[in-house]
Amino acid sequence: MYFGADYYPEHWPRERWETDAKLMQEAGFNLIRVAEFSWAKLEPSEGHWDFGWLDDALDVFYKYGIQVVMGTPTATPPKWLMDKHPEIYKRDFQGLVLGFGSRRHYCYNSEIYREYSEKIVEKMAQHYANHPAVAAWQIDNEFTAGDGLYCYCESCRQKFIVWLKKKYGSLDALNKAWGTVFWSQTYTDWDQIIVPRKSAVHRTLGAIECNAHNPGLNLDYARFQSDAIVDYCAIQSRIIRRWSKAPITHNVVNEKYDYYKMGDELDILTYDNYPYLSMRGAPDKNTQIYNPALQIDQLRGVKQKNVWVMEEESGPCGWNALSDTPRPDQIREWTYQTMAHGAESIVYFRWRACLFGTEQYWYGILDHDGIPRRRYEEVKQIGGEMPKVAAYNEGSTVDSEILMVRSFEQQWSHEFQPHSWEFDYRKYFFSLYCGFSKKHYNLDISSEKIDFSRYKLIVAPAFNLMDEALKAKFEKYVAEGGNLVVTFRSGTKEMDNSMTERTLPGYFKDLAGVEVEEFDARYHNPAKVKGVCGDGEVSLWLDILKPETAKVLATYEGDFYDGRAAITVNQFGKGRCYYVGCDLDEAATGELLDYIAKECGVAKAIDNLPVEVEAVRKKTADGKTFYFLLNAVEEKQEIELPFAAKDLLTGEKVGPKLTLNPYAAMVVEPE
Ligand code: GAL
Secondary structure (H helix, E strand, C coil), rough: CCEEEEHHHHHHHHHHHHHHHHHHHCCCEEEEEECCCCCHCCCCCCEEEHHHHHHHHHHEEEEECCCCEEEECCCCHHHHHHCCCHHHEEEEECCCCCCCCCCCECCCHHHHHHHHHHHHHHHHHHHHHCCCCEEEEECCCCCCCCCCCCCCCCCHHHHHHHHHHHHHHHHHHHHHHHHCCCCHHHCCHHHHCCCCCCCCCEEEEEEEECCCCCCHHHHHHHHHHHHHHHHHHHHHHHHHHHHCCCEEEEEECCCCCHHHHHHHHHCCEEEEEEEEHHHHCCCCCCHCHHHHHHHHHHHHHHHCCCEEEEEEEECCCCCCCCCCCCCHHHHHHHHHHHHHCCCCEEEECCEEECCCCCCCCCCEEECCCCCCCHHHHHHHHHHHHHHHHHHHHHCCEECEEEECCCCCHHHHHHCCCCCCCCCCCHHHHHHHHHHHHHCCCCCEEEEECCCCCCEEEEEEECCECCCHHHHHHHHHHHHCCCCEEEEEECCCCCCCCECCCCCCCCCHHHHEEEEEEEEEEECCEEEEECCCCEEEECCCEEEEEECCCCEEEEEEECCCCCCCEEEEEEEEEEEEEEEEECCCCHHHHHHHHHHHHHHHCCHHHEEECCCCCEEEEEEECCCCCEEEEEEEECCEEEECCCCCECCCCCCCEEEEEEEEEECEEEEEEEE
């Protein structure tokens, strides 16, 4: 396994490199990531290359047994390039130039930028292909992070036209798919095609641009931009592969492109884990702790393969204002949590807090003065433990019987038109994920394209865009004995983002054995529901169900739908389809999912654990069962395992009764 930190040799005097390398070696490091923002140092002016400083840095670190992930620096095109070709700049949805001064200021569709990117990537690949220090390549850095929306420049429009021609073949087909007869939007010449820039009527919903554009145009534009990002990445990966055999990665965040398509262009997917940042906005601590878990599970599902963490929080962090400082043992707990969910290598961000620049407040393992303190000692302890963990963890799998189907296209479609003002696909997905996790069920997350047959239970949250092929796939899975959970706002749309003419729940109607007679988007006006979920509260959306062949599991209380069905189950062939017609508060969500999982014979990782304790049941590459046990809070936890075990870090016998100290993380094997 690789264990290390993100390091910027260009930020520190050369005399310091050796001190850092020694400290790293003492902490068990064997990897640093370098160069991902260093274009201006590598090519200070057009065609003038300077790899000397990076070569020297690699030599110093390699002497101490430390390899590198070599980053291509295309997230920060230098000023000379932007001044020469200002048409590379990204444009926002108002057409305004997003200028120089931070990063990610380029358009993926700019041919000029693609050419310059190819040049620098080729130079680097050529130069470092056979360097023994290069363990892997990272392409660019966090595509689309920070800026949220896509680019809307003329290059994008031109390429969008080409993309649409390929997809639809004729304008007639396009006009039909988008329904452009509505509001006189019919296109009669390809060159009339627009990108969904700000139009005369426009609304913003929080961070989401709920523009008034045609839904077909919006979704195709998101798909097109996603393809453009993947394509831009593929250009770089093809060049690197021509020169180097080392694996290629990208640190995937932001969800503005299809991770599954991106996964095809990469060997390893890596995640940037900042638990304190992602905690913002989560309703409570017990929920916060599951966000990194979800993210890693989600990334592991992209290639159905273990991942790396390329940036693991290792200090108080922020650009303008700082987060809490990680508590003693908390960095360790975060590290083990990511490994529990599928990370095989860990790289901390960053080695040392920088003395200058936008991220000068962003602390790493060392403070600005470079003196090792508590956080360094903690990371060093982890470094000492890693070989023991890796022996079990490398090539291991999470032992999960539940699949949550995660779709980026569904997400984008919901973002443009969220149905209910506060409906958010990602939050809803997370609420179901937490519902299972807090009851200690392990989960896989992946695409609707994978083989369903090995799962006892599949959950497809708000799975709205549908077609006949998907209908047949879901039906086959259930008919053969699978259990499917479908929720409100599923099956109501066609793939082109228009509404289905079928009676709701549309494509899921046969499976669910219900008709959605009416629905009610509840805005700040909670409704009540009662049944196998206990007494629950609905705050976003409810479907009023008319069961046909389905059995009722919960009903609404009050309003004109008092006593009407809210949640149902339908026998379909050898399996069952659960239809969840409404959102539920946290407790009711947990009750419902626990009920369903039990009905479907799904086993918990470990039963009877406090909610603060996370348990992940894994299988080693050769099939041995082992567990990660994590206490994500500052309070001690007393637990009882259903087995006596060996602590894989100390070799000692532990359990069945165990005390988990604040932020404790253990790896155990049942005896
Ligand atoms: C990440 C990014 C890093 C660094 C870090 C702290 O999102 O990949 O380059 O900027 O955040 O801001």
